[in-house]
Amino acid sequence: MSGVMKRMGMIFRAKANKALDRAEDPRETLDYSYQKQLELLQKVRRGVADVATSRKRLELQLSQLQKQSSTLEDQGRKALALGREDLAREALSRRAALQQQVTDLETQHQTLQGEEEKLTLAAQRLQAKVDAFRTKKETIKATYTAAQAQTRIGEAFSGISEEMGDVGMAIQRAEDKTAQLQARAGAIDELLASGALDDSSGLAKDDIQSELDRLSGGTDVELELQRMKAELAGGSSASPKQAIEPGQGQPQTKEPQDTPRFDKQ
Amino acid sequence: MIVRIMGEGQVKLADSHFAELNKLDDDLLSEMESGDESGFRRTLGALLDKVRELGEPLPDDALEPSELILPAPDATLDEVRDMLSDDGLIPG
Numbered sequence: 001m002s003g004v005m006k007r008m009g010m011i012f013r014a015k016a017n018k019a020l021d022r023a024e025d026p027r028e029t030l031d032y033s034y035q036k037q038l039e040l041l042q043k044v045r046r047g048v049a050d051v052a053t054s055r056k057r058l059e060l061q062l063s064q065l066q067k068q069s070s071t072l073e074d075q076g077r078k079a080l081a082l083g084r085e086d087l088a089r090e091a092l093s094r095r096a097a098l099q100q101q102v103t104d105l106e107t108q109h110q111t112l113q114g115e116e117e118k119l120t121l122a123a124q125r126l127q128a129k130v131d132a133f134r135t136k137k138e139t140i141k142a143t144y145t146a147a148q149a150q151t152r153i154g155e156a157f158s159g160i161s162e163e164m165g166d167v168g169m170a171i172q173r174a175e176d177k178t179a180q181l182q183a184r185a186g187a188i189d190e191l192l193a194s195g196a197l198d199d200s201s202g203l204a205k206d207d208i209q210s211e212l213d214r215l216s217g218g219t220d221v222e223l224e225l226q227r228m229k230a231e232l233a234g235g236s237s238a239s240p241k242q243a244i245e246p247g248q249g250q251p252q253t254k255e256p257q258d259t260p261r262f263d264k265q
Numbered sequence: 266m267i268v269r270i271m272g273e274g275q276v277k278l279a280d281s282h283f284a285e286l287n288k289l290d291d292d293l294l295s296e297m298e299s300g301d302e303s304g305f306r307r308t309l310g311a312l313l314d315k316v317r318e319l320g321e322p323l324p325d326d327a328l329e330p331s332e333l334i335l336p337a338p339d340a341t342l343d344e345v346r347d348m349l350s351d352d353g354l355i356p357g
Contacts (some may be wrong), residue, residue: 003290004297005268007349008334114310 027144030137037130044123060110063103069098131171267323269331270314271340276320286315297342297349307355313338 072095079087266283269275279317287310296304313335336345 003287003294004345004349005286005290005333005335007294008336009332009350012331012334 028142030140033129034134034137037126037133041123041130043121044126044174048116048119048123049225051112051119055109055112055116057110058105062105065098065102065105067094069102182247266333267330268320268335270313270316270331270335270337272337273324273346275323275331278316278320282315282319286312286319289315296312298343300342302342305345309336310338320340 041164072091076088077097079091080086266278266280267275289308291350293305293308293312300322316335336348
């Protein structure tokens, strides 16, 4: 057995690995990385926009300066026409100073334009890269999800076989129950047939009752015959038809199947 | 080898010292298993002192995995036993 130091070290490492396994979902990492790339792209685009704004501001300044410059030129011309050479000289010297500024601004403008073009190109390239990454990321994610699903299916399969076992048990139970019910039904049929159980449906009659019915039916017929004879001999009876009705004698037709019917009717 | 004393930090120890430390470590384990609290305290103190004495402390910002881990000097026998049971240390 190893000492406390070793055991603690081992347990720590095992736990740390477990924690790492849990934490590392490559899909999350990919999404995070994509998010970062998008942010970077956003920054570059903002940079492009800033440079473009500066360029436009320079253009505005340039056109203002050029306007001032032409105004000064006009003023110089007018001053000269009026014979004020001193004024004309002043206007022209101011114009020269302005012209210097214009040149400086034009240089700046060119530099900015170059920067803007470079940044735009970089943004386009980055956009393409981010797009490519997104496609790749989705592919990797899909693959990972598929692999995960496959693992789950594998896991589920062992579970399913257990489930199937359960289903088998259920079928077995159902079969048992059916057999039991059939056996019971058979027993009931037998009991009913033997007359030990009353049949509440009134459809089937046990043999003893049938025999009794038949016998009583027979007596009825005899009685009826006698009554008819009496009728013919004397006055009318209250209800001769009712007595003739074969209500009580009916079961006879069921019981002795092999005897010809016309015998009874 | 890198040894971590919990709550204190890491020290680097030459492998030649381990024969000496292992004896104390094994004693500590048997005391923990038998529940000998006073012996456990004494041995843990001795073991930590030895590690500190023989080892060379690692800077706090060093990123080295510890190969061996020792309980904090004030850890009780029960705490250490809990840590060594399956669900100790990092819950979950």
